[in-house]
Amino acid sequence: MKIAVVGAGVIGATVAARLAQRGAQVVLLDQDQPGSGTTSTSYAWVNSNGKEPPAYYRINRAGLEAHTRLSPKDDSGWLGLGGHVEMAVDEHHRANLEARIARLRSWNYAVRELTGDEAKSLLPDLALPEGVQLIAHYAEEGYVYPAKYLAQMIGEARDAGVTVRTGVAVTSLKASERGAEIGLADGTVITVDKVVSAVGRWTKKFAALAGANVPVREFSEPGDIVVGYLAITNPLPVRLSRLITSPWLNVRPAGGGRLMLQALDLDATADPGNVPGPCSELAQTFLSRLRALLANTGGAKIENIVVGQRVMPDDGRTIAGTAPEAPWLYVIATHSGVTLAPYLGDAVTAELFGEKQDALEEFRIERFLLANTYGQPYTPRKPGEQ
Structure with missing residues (x-):
């Protein structure tokens, strides 16, 4: 079986590695x-905290447990443990936390x-x-160093025989006698049995190449649900x-002694096309909040601010399955990508080998x-909401 996995992030790389380890011929594209x-x-942040409904909680918990089981316990490990401490001050947050x-x-x-x-x-x-x-x-929650996890998965993929092609976009995607035909920007055409979409926030546009409708939100205005600031300090x-x-x-x-900062209320101005610099008013707000929360931060500086763009299906929950309009296209899109990556690597591989996963x-x-479906779409989060 020949499979193309499109998207070499944490999910795509894991799926590619697991498929090849089970004997598939795999090309990983990005x-x-x-x-x-x-x-x-x-x-x-790897967790199953506040994840609803129960089915969503269960797969996130499986992802957390997989990270804990798989991450090496030496310096090569990608998982930071020690748990997560949450503090509530106002009545709304206290009630949310108690529940x-x-x-x-x-x-x-x-x-x-x-x-x-x-x-x-x-x-x-x-x-x-x-x-x-x-x-x-x-106590069991943690955080991942994504680059270290990705290095492990890309390494496992290459060791298992995966062909990795980067820096080339997919320009066409259509059915063929074998299954699917992928056209690349450099003129290459690849014929495969199956295509796995792990392209994150580009899912809607990518699926449309195959005539499929996959409702994943795209950035529309500053502060919407798919964007948020992250700030990195000096050591x-x-x-x-x-x-x-x-x-x-x-x-x-x-x-390296650096800290990553997030403040959900500040996300109201987040815009990928207009990212404030390390000396901006936003950076100073992050620093003032940090100094009020933790000792020994008087010398803190913001080295970098980024606007993260979340992968957000319309109802906020994971998408994993075959596109109805294109049975050769398996689509993965999830806001919980880092948590779920090791779980989805195994579960999606099993499904592509004909082993239906009831959990999905x-x-x-x-x-x-x-x-x-699951009810109303998500609205932007407030402090105290996960």
Whole structure:
């Protein structure tokens, strides 16, 4: 079986590696370089926290467990553990957090409430926000260094015989006697049995080449749901080995002593075509919030700000399945790409080898043809909402 996987981010590279390891002849294509899309601008928090409905929770939990199982425990590992500490100050966030804790406990998820002293023991440089009402610790959550994970998957793919072609765009996609014919911008034509779309935010346009309608949102205006800022600091002498979610700032290690910062309320101005610089007013806002939250950050500087572009199906949930209009085209699109990558690598490979995965049944494209899917589309997140 010959398969083309289009999109060399964390999901596409994992699927390509797993397919080849099972004996498929695989070509991995990307219009740019591996990981240059959403993979390169992700907060990369791996979790199943606040993921609904239950089927979505379960596959995210499977992804989290796969990362924990697969990541090497030495310096080559891509997973940072230590858990995630979330703090609620206002009533809305407290109620949201209480409900989430109760639901997650009923599903045997590792979460417990912390006292202020317990939070300080986990985060010794933390300045507890004034008026904090509830603190939760999710012990098994973590964060991924996407480039390290991608290096592992691309390496496994090459070792298994995958042909990797980058810097060339797909310009046509149509059915053939064998299955599918792919036209590339350099004039090359590739004939395969199946095509896997793992192109992230370009999914809608890519699927349209095959005459398929896959409802994935595209950027329309500053601050919409698909965009968000991430800021990276200079190396700092801060004791931090886990994620922090606070009302004003989310923080995680970014490697080499650097910190990655996220503030959901600031995303209201996020625009991929107009990214503020490291000396901007936005950068100063990030720094003031960081200095109020963590000690030893007086010398903090913002080295870089990026606008991440989330992969967001219309109802916010993962898409995994064959396009109804093109049975040779298997489409993957998900907001939880980093968390789900190792799980989807195995699950999608199994399906392409004819082994239907019941866990993916709620995530087929056909659900968008029904009047009653998951409900209303997502709206932009507020502080305290995941």
